[in-house]
Amino acid sequence: MTTSDADVLIIGAGSAGLSAALMLARSRRRVIVLDGGAPRNAVAAHMHGVLGRDGWSPLDLVATGRDEVARYGAIIESQRTVSAARDGELFVVGLADGRTLTARRLLFAGGLRDELPSIPGLAEHWGRGAAHCPYCDGWEVRDRRIAVLASGPASLHQVQLVRQLSAEVTYLTEGTELPEPDLAALVARDIAVETRRVASVVTTDGVLSGLRLHDGAELPVEAIFVRPRAIPADELLHDLGAASEAGPDDHAWITVDATGRTSIPGVWAAGNIVSPFATVPVSAAAGSTAGAAINADLVDDEIRSALERNRA
Ligand SMILES: Cc1cc2nc3c(=O)[nH]c(=O)nc-3n(C[C@H](O)[C@H](O)[C@H](O)COP(=O)(O)OP(=O)(O)OC[C@H]3O[C@@H](n4cnc5c(N)ncnc54)[C@H](O)[C@@H]3O)c2cc1C
Known part of the structure; x- marks a missing residue:
C-alpha cells in the first residue's frame, strides 16, 4: 500500500x-x-x-x-x-x-x-441581540419585543417560530407588500407587520435597544432575528x-x-x-x-x- x-x-x-x-x-x-x-x-x-x-x-x-x-x-x-x-x-x-x-x-x-444583511450596527450584535436560529437563541429572548427581518420565503416560517416564544413580534417586510395569504397568517397570530425599511440598529449601553427606520422613527425591540x-x-x-x-x-x-x-x-x-x-x-x-x-x-x-x- x-x-x-x-x-x-x-x-x-x-x-x-x-x-x-x-x-x-x-x-x-x-x-x-x-x-x-x-x-x-x-x-x-x-x-x-x-x-x-x-x-x-x-x-x-x-x-x-x-x-x-x-x-x-x-x-x-x-x-x-x-x-x-x-x-x-x-x-x-x-x-x-x-x-x-x-x-x-x-x-x-x-x-x-x-453573510449578514448590510444594516449598520447589526454585525456588532451578531450572536447576542441579533440571531438567526430560534432553537438556539429564542428562549433567551422569550416574552421580549422581537423583530424578524424578511429576507426570503424562509423568513415567514422563521417569524412564526419566533411567535411561539413571544407575543410581541414584528415582521419587517423591508418595503415589500406581502401576498394576502402570508399577511393573513401573520395577522391571525397577532404578528405586527412593519413595511418601512430598517436604516440601522440602535444600541443603548452596548445592548440592542431598537431599530431606526428609514423615516427616522424608532421601533423599540430587544432582539432581531435575521436570515444571513x-x-x-x-x-x-x-x-x-x-x-x-x-x-x-x-x-x-x-x-x-x-x-x-x-x-x-x-x-x-x-x-x-x-x-x-x-x-x-x-x-x-x-x-x-x-x-x-x-x-x-x-x-x-x-x-x-x-x-x-x-x-x-
Ligand atoms: C450566532 C450563532 C449561534 C449559534 N448557536 C447555536 C446553538 O446555540 N446551538 C446549536 O446547536 N447551534 C448553534 N449554531 C450553529 C452552529 O454554529 C453550527 O451548527 C456548527 O458550528 C456547525 O459545525 P461544523 O463543524 O459544521 O462547522 P464549524 O463549527 O463552523 O467548524 C468549521 C471549522 O472549519 C474551519 N475551516 C474552514 N475552512 C477551512 C480550511 N480551508 N482549512 C482549515 N480549516 C477550515 C473553520 O475555521 C472552523 O473552525 C449557531 C450559529 C451561529 C452563527
Missing part, C-alpha cells in the same frame, strides 16, 4: 470534524485535523439545544473535543488548507504555510460563513469536481449520501459545509457517521489488498 502522512485528513475542527476524528482515532486510524480556528458560532457566549452541554460556551466544546481526540492519538494543527488534489491512490492537500500532506481519505468539515446568506467553505470540493446541486442562497451545494460520501471516491463532507441548517448536535452526528463510514471504506480497501497479497 502506498505510504501517506495520514489515513484520513479532516479539514475543520468544529463539531463535525472533531466527531469524525473521534470515531477514526478510536479505530486506530492515523488522523490529522487541520483547522482555521473560526467555528461559526464562536461569536456566541453560550450554545443551546445541545443535550448534556446546554449553555456551554461553543469554544469550550471544541477545546474539550480537541483534548478528547488528541487522547487517542489524532494530530490537530491550526492550519488552513488551501488546495486539494488526487495523486494516484492518495490525496495531496496544500497548507497555508506551504507544506503538503498526503492521505488515503479526505473529510471536509469546514462549515460555513454567515450562507457561504459554505466548499471551494476545494468544487476544485476536486464533487457533484453539487442548486440549494439555499442560490449556491451550488455539494451533494452527499446519508454517510456524507461525495461523488468523488474517497472524499466525504459533513456539517454546515453541506447542511446549512445543521445545529451543533446535528453536525456532530453527521461527522460521527462520516467517520464510521470512512473507517469502513478503509477496511474494505484493506480486505481487497489482503486478498490480492494472498493470491500473489
Whole structure:
C-alpha cells in the first residue's frame, strides 16, 4: 500500500470534524485535523439545544473535543488548507504555510460563513441581540419585543417560530407588500407587520435597544432575528469536481449520501459545509457517521489488498 502522512485528513475542527476524528482515532486510524480556528458560532457566549452541554460556551466544546481526540492519538494543527488534489491512490492537500500532506481519505468539515444583511450596527450584535436560529437563541429572548427581518420565503416560517416564544413580534417586510395569504397568517397570530425599511440598529449601553427606520422613527425591540446568506467553505470540493446541486442562497451545494460520501471516491463532507441548517448536535452526528463510514471504506480497501497479497 502506498505510504501517506495520514489515513484520513479532516479539514475543520468544529463539531463535525472533531466527531469524525473521534470515531477514526478510536479505530486506530492515523488522523490529522487541520483547522482555521473560526467555528461559526464562536461569536456566541453560550450554545443551546445541545443535550448534556446546554449553555456551554461553543469554544469550550471544541477545546474539550480537541483534548478528547488528541487522547487517542489524532494530530490537530491550526492550519488552513488551501488546495486539494488526487495523486494516484492518495490525496495531496496544500497548507497555508506551504507544506503538503498526503492521505488515503479526505473529510471536509469546514462549515460555513454567515453573510449578514448590510444594516449598520447589526454585525456588532451578531450572536447576542441579533440571531438567526430560534432553537438556539429564542428562549433567551422569550416574552421580549422581537423583530424578524424578511429576507426570503424562509423568513415567514422563521417569524412564526419566533411567535411561539413571544407575543410581541414584528415582521419587517423591508418595503415589500406581502401576498394576502402570508399577511393573513401573520395577522391571525397577532404578528405586527412593519413595511418601512430598517436604516440601522440602535444600541443603548452596548445592548440592542431598537431599530431606526428609514423615516427616522424608532421601533423599540430587544432582539432581531435575521436570515444571513450562507457561504459554505466548499471551494476545494468544487476544485476536486464533487457533484453539487442548486440549494439555499442560490449556491451550488455539494451533494452527499446519508454517510456524507461525495461523488468523488474517497472524499466525504459533513456539517454546515453541506447542511446549512445543521445545529451543533446535528453536525456532530453527521461527522460521527462520516467517520464510521470512512473507517469502513478503509477496511474494505484493506480486505481487497489482503486478498490480492494472498493470491500473489
Ligand atoms: C450566532 C450563532 C449561534 C449559534 N448557536 C447555536 C446553538 O446555540 N446551538 C446549536 O446547536 N447551534 C448553534 N449554531 C450553529 C452552529 O454554529 C453550527 O451548527 C456548527 O458550528 C456547525 O459545525 P461544523 O463543524 O459544521 O462547522 P464549524 O463549527 O463552523 O467548524 C468549521 C471549522 O472549519 C474551519 N475551516 C474552514 N475552512 C477551512 C480550511 N480551508 N482549512 C482549515 N480549516 C477550515 C473553520 O475555521 C472552523 O473552525 C449557531 C450559529 C451561529 C452563527
